[in-house]
Amino acid sequence: MDKLLQINNGECIERSHIPRVSPELFYRQLNQFVRNGGFVVQFFAYPENKQMIQLAVLRSSNLYILETAVTREYPSLTRSAGAKFNLFEREMAEQYGLRPAGHPWLKMLRYHANTSDRPDVFNNTYSEDIPGNYPYFQIQGESIHEVAVGPVHAGIIEPGHFRFQCAGEEVLHLEIQLGYQHRGVERMLRTVPHKRLISLCENIAGDTTIGHGLCCCQAIEALTGLIVARGASTVRTIAFELERLANHIGDLGALSGDVAFNPPAAYFGRIRGEFLNLLLQLSGNRFGKGLLRPGGVGYVMAAEQRQTIANKLKELRPEIQHVCDLLFTAHTVLARFEDTGTVSREIAHDLGLVGVCGRASGLEYDVREFFPTERYQDLPGLSNQVSHGDVYSRAMARYEDIVHSLDLIELLLAEEEQGYPAAALNEHEYQLAPSSCVVTLNEGWRGELSHCVLTDEQGQIARYKVKDPSFHNWPGLAMALRNQGISDFPLCNKSFNLSYCGFDL
Amino acid sequence: MYKIIRNRLEQGYRTSSYPKKPIHLPAIYRGLPVIQEQSDLALAQRCAALCPQDAIRAEEKKIDLGRCTFCGRCAEVNDGAFVKFSQNFELGAAKREDLITSGTLPELARHSKTHFKQIFGRSLQLRQVSAGGCNACEADINVLGTPFFDLARFGIDFVASPRHADGIMVTGPISNNMRTALLETYAAVPEPKVVIASGCCAISGGPFHGSSEIVADLSILLPVDLYIPGCPPHPLTTLHALLSFFKKL
Known part of the structure; x- marks a missing residue:
């Protein structure tokens, strides 16, 4: 049943106490927790011996922790439970080559090679040193126009790229592409x-x-x-x-x-x-x-x-x-x-x-x-x-x-x-x-x-x-x-x- | 309207009279470090081992201001027996090697290229390029536009387009992902043009030195005319460097 371990902010726990559950149970628990109004604090992967572990920290009015072993692919929680998982899943795909199957918009986040021996999820070779090798979401239509801004902006601010899909003055969609400040x-x-x-x-x-x-x-x-x-x-x-x-x-x-x-x-x-x-x-x-x-x-x-x-x-x-x-x-x-x-x-x-x-x-x-x-x-x-x-x-x-x-x-x-x-x-x-x-x-x-x-x-x-x-x-x-x-x-x-x-x- | 006038009166006149009159920063501010050259080597080595930036050259009894973040840890060893930080914020330098110092810097105004003062002395327009830093450098450059510093009164401005600029001021350790955008911005500035490296990130990679995701040193990519150390440089450090290097004061 409920395998989540409640933890305190800033509390040192032994890693062996973190409940490690089967993938099925892990994704079911995360799905349920978020569908019941919970939030995701951390959701990331790390290598352990020869396998990859996914660790989640969740919050309602308390903090909880849970982990599971994962192979190369896992069912996308963005697909089943919503956007709270979106960037976390894309980050894991980029950092360790783990593919969230069924993710609705699986795009790189920061544009860097992954640190595992798994193939790149985004088919990037990183031979070009600018995050630009990927499609943006586009709206088709005679009166639709696209506005591209950045990475170098007009003011004294940090770099990022904004891509607007507009009908006249009205923005229908904005896609934000970051990664220019990535320092590892x-x-x-x-x-x-x-x-x-x-x-x-x-x-x-x-x-x-x-x-x-x-x-x-x-x-x-x-x-x-x-x-x-x-x-x-x-x-x-x-x-x-x-x-x-x-x-x-x-x-x-x-x-x-x-x-x-x-x-x-x-x-x-x-x-x-x-x-x-x-x-x-x-x-x-x-x-x-x-x-x-x-x-x-x-x-x-x-x-x-x-x-x-x-x-x-x-x-x-x-x-x-x-x-x-x-x-x-x-x-x-x-x-x-x-x-x-x-x-x-x-x-x-x-x-x-x-x-x-x-x-x-x-x-x-x-x-x-x-x-x-x-x-x-x-x-x-x-x-x-x-x-x-x-x-x-x-x-x-x-x-x-x-x-x-x-x-x-x-x-x-x-x-x-x-x-x-x-x-x-x-x-x-x-x-x-x-x-x-x-x-x-x-x-x-x-x-x-x-x-x-x-x-x-x-x-x-x-x-x-x-x-x-x-x-x-x-x-x-x-x-x-x-x-x-x-x-x-x-x-x-x-x-x-x-x-x-x-x-x- | 009444509220605008009332606020205007309450705010008063706030612009600093620097550089006509000197300005004193609090004693806790860490400016130009001064090394006790007679101190023994073991002490220098202890400080060097403590330095998160590996900025201290113990044998030479020197500190590299291009790497230093002015965190002040070395000055805590034996109450500053090896090095103390002064309140001198005038840290800009025309040559990289000048930043490796035991406590004195060449006077910047005399070491600037004279033709820069002729060309840019009355008006200098800069394009700032942020390339992988922590945004503190950018924040303290923006501050130069606030009423206290009011950089524009010296004829120096930051502009939106590289085409309108006389040079670029680069912050950050130049992430690999910003390399091309930086070079293209530089290429878009018309000749003659200047390059300023602002903050220890742009000079040496700063706290990110050693990362494989950065270029770390602007001078690898472009010819740097002016170095402004700091993490970030105090706005007065930047103001002093720009005025000494470009203005006929």
Whole structure:
């Protein structure tokens, strides 16, 4: 019957405790779980001796884990249970040559050769060094035209390719092809010396340095038994919220710029910088790089920094409120934001959207509340008021997140000053528990981040799997563009503001 | 309208007076590292072993700023007995080998090619190409457009088309999948043109060095005129490098 093993966020479990079931039972369980409203956190493959194992981490209000041995082909869950499996199955096909039979749109994700001796599922030879050797979904018809954008875009942003099928100004279909930022992060994480792990994770997506860094640190801490002092945990939580604030504020500015309302764009641009400077005060780097270490944090938060942050928040809070008031009451802005790029709750649920984009469509899920790490169990949760799924809702969800983050940091700063890291944590060698598994989740500013680490009998990393929230949310952007004017693409894109490098790894 | 005016008054004038007046970053900021050249070799080797970037050359008592991410771990050994990070953010260099240093960099303004200052001194239009990084470099280049830095007041702008550009500014370790797009963008820029490598990824592969999925070093593909170290470079580092290298100040 129900073979799923319930696990906790950041809990080290022995790999032998992960239930390994027959393929039939595995696919039936996953199918049932998702059809009953469950979501997929991780679904990936790894080699073990001479066979391949598929491992799934699922969530409802709890986390569950299950695995099975797989040969070259398996029945596609995208076909039987829906789009939540789509990208995971395509990723496995690309990484290990495993074919999901019956997958409705089996296309490469990132364009790289697989690491097994199985033949390439997509018949690519990788002799051309650009992801371009494949068909796009096309709509036929006399008045249909195709628009191709990227990989090099007009602004200072990351590369990706967008292919629109249009009837006049109306977008009928958008296909998003990524992979240009692929650096081979997962493979590196398995092979590099321990001293490079954190630095690599901090650079999976620079705007989520703290988020991915936390997932990595918590995984190492679980596998080594390192205990993080409460004070260090407080600093981590503050840094995580500062990262959220900087990004959300930057996004509101960018949204404002995209509807040609320049005053808030300039003001938010500057205010975002103030938050990056606060991260610099904590870590010496505007993105928080170098702050996190397995077991704690690398820098002391002294009374002086604490005071600087408290004063700055006090100064910025009314400014943020005033600029947001300017933005959200301008009727020219509302005319562009409202009913643009709507993703219904039903579609958001089918795709498994996460983070602000999910909450803006009415999916109430926040890792900070469901599976709290660091100091979040001591802090109040957030509930969003607007959930129509349009650009307005996604902008508003960001504003609500901003106010919430300001509150959280102030609560933490107001605590009795005790046990802030008295000393910075210097590098130390660590030994990972052998034959173990850990899954970590954190609510990044884009949504659910998750890392999963498996170790072998010697305590070496056998598989390091990374999932950025963008992995769930890119298909949401494609759906938001259905039957929209193509001129609303930049606005819709900005309202999601997804990571290319976090997806491409 | 009333709200626009009220916000405008509240925001005030925010633009920095750098480079006319110096600007001081907090003590925790890690800028140009300064090596204690008298320190003993064993200490240097300990720091080198700790460095995630393998940026420290212990025997030479030098650090390669093209590889360094300024994480600061080496400065924690014996309280900075081998190396300390100063708050000097002026890190740009015209030659790759200048970045391998024990704490002094040649003055960039004197080492820039004089014809660049003649051609681009009054107006410089750049096309940024993002090629496989983590997006932090891009974010801190975008910041140069915000009111505090206001890059456009110096006649320097980022443009949408390579055809309108005087050169390219490349970030990221150049993923194999971006190689062709980068070369085509470069080819589309009219002569004479400049190439800027921004961030340790574009200079050496950065935290991704050793990956088989990247080119790792922009100078393998294109002739680089200006190197801007950092992970990412602080916006002031980029501002200083662009002004010193291209402007007649």
